[in-house]
Amino acid sequence: MAMPFTNWLWRAIIAHCNKAATFFARLLGRLRQTTVDTTVALSDRAFLIPDIIPYGEIYFQTKGHYVGTGATSFVDRLESGHIIKYPKPNPYCSEKENLCRQQMEIEAEAYKRIGDSRHVPRLIHWDASACSLVLEFLAKGDLQSYLQCHNQAVTAEQRRVWMKHAAEAVAVVHSATIIHCDVTPRNFLLNEALELHLSDFAGSSVAGSRPSITTSARFQRPGWSWEPAYADDLFALGSVLYYIQTGQEPHYDIPENEVRDLFQAAVFPDVSTLDYGSVIHKCWTGDFSNAQQIVDVLAIANLY
Template identity: 25%
Template sequence: MPYRHPDSYRHFAVEKQIYRRLGTHPNAHSAIRLYFKNGGTASVQERIKWSRDLAVVIQYLHDKNVRQGDIGGRNILLDANRNTLLYDFAGSSIDDTRAEVVAQDGFGHPDHEESKYSTIRAEIHALGSSIFELITSTCPHQEEHEKEWGMAEVLLRRGIYPDVTDVPLGSIIAKCWKGEYSSAQEVADAIKEQN
C-alpha cells in the first residue's frame, strides 16, 4: 500500500468491505476521461448505452447501501469490450456512514450538505454530470474550471448549468441536476424509454 497514513488504511478497509458486499456486477470493476482526452471516440448510441449502464450500476450500489461519493469520468473505466466499469470506492459510504470523499467540481451537488453526506440526491446529481461527460466528452463547466479552479462549483451553486437543449439525453441530464429523479433506476428507465 503506497499510503501509510491512518486515513488511508481506513479508506482502503472501507473499499475492501464494499467490494466484498458488491460481489460481481458487469459494470462494477482506462478512465473514460483519459480515453476522451487522448482522442478516443464513441458513437452516440454507445455513449447512451454507457450512460444507462452507469445508472444501472449506481442503482446496484444504492440497493447494497453503498454510495460511491465521487461519481465522474475519472472513476469510470472502459474495458476491452467497450463496457463502462465504475471503480474506486476508497472513502465511499457504506451502511449510511459518511463518505470521506466528495464529487469533484462540476459533479458535486450545489447544496454542500447533500454532497458532504453523499446523499442519493447528490449521487443522482453527479450521475447527471457523468452522463453529460459521457455524451459530450467534457465535464460540466470544464472551460471555466480550467481558467479558474473551483469555478465549476461556484457556477453550480448559483444554479448555472451548461445548456443541454441540443445534447442527447439533455432532458434527463437536466432532471438529474434539478433533483427530479428519486433513484438511479428512474434515470436508467428514462434513458431506455427515450431510446
C-alpha cells in the first residue's frame, strides 16, 4: 500500500532535523572544548576584563611587565629592558585624567632640559600623543628600599660616594631651572654599579611653573610654601644625606606632626659623629645658597 505523501514528507523533515540536531550538538561540543582549552591557557597568563564593570572600577592594559604605580602614572618594564611610564586613565573624570597627562608632559620637559647626565635616568623616548616616557632601567631599585635591606652591609666609603652623587644630581637638576620638590631617598634610583640617579619629575617646578607635589615633613624646609624655591631641595638634600649616613629619616622616632615644630625651632638630629655631619647640618640651617656649593664642599672634604 502506497504511503500517503504527507506522511512521507513529515518523516523526511524529521530525519533532516535529527541530522541537523546531531551536527549542531557536535559543533557545540567542539566550541565548548575550544572555550575550555582557551580558558586553561589564559588562566595563569592573562586577566580577562569582565563583561560588566562595576561603577568606579577602572581597567587598563599594561604595556609591559607591571613594576609599580604612582599618584598619576603606571610603570611597566618593556621587553627591551627599558621602563615605560604612562598616565593613569580615568573614564569617570576627564579633569583628573588630563591632570595625569599634564604631569607626564612636565616630566618629559624636565628630562629634555636636563639632557644626558650620569645622575639622572636617561630618556629613551617620549610619545607626546600617548604622554608616555621610556626611560633606562636602573636595576637596584630605590635608595630607601636598598638601605632598608642592606644598611648593615654598606661601607662608609659607599655612603660617602652616595652623598657626592646625591648632591651632584640636585646640582644638575637646578642648573636646568628645575626644582624637584620631592627630594627623598625613594626618588633616588641605583644602577648595577650602585650609582645614584634622581628621578620622578612629574610634580616638579620647571622653569618657574607651579609644582603639584611637596615632600614629607622630615624633608620639608621650615616656612615652606607652594611658591617653589631651590632652598626647599637643599634642605631636603640634607635629610637625604642624613639617611645615607644612618639608614633612618631625621627624627625617625618622633611623630611626623611634631617634626615640623622641631624643624621650625631649628631642632635637628645630632650629626656630630657622622661623616660630613657639618655639611648635613648646614643644609638644614640654610647655610648653602646652591647645590654646587654642597658638591664642592663634599669634594674638598673627601680629600682629607
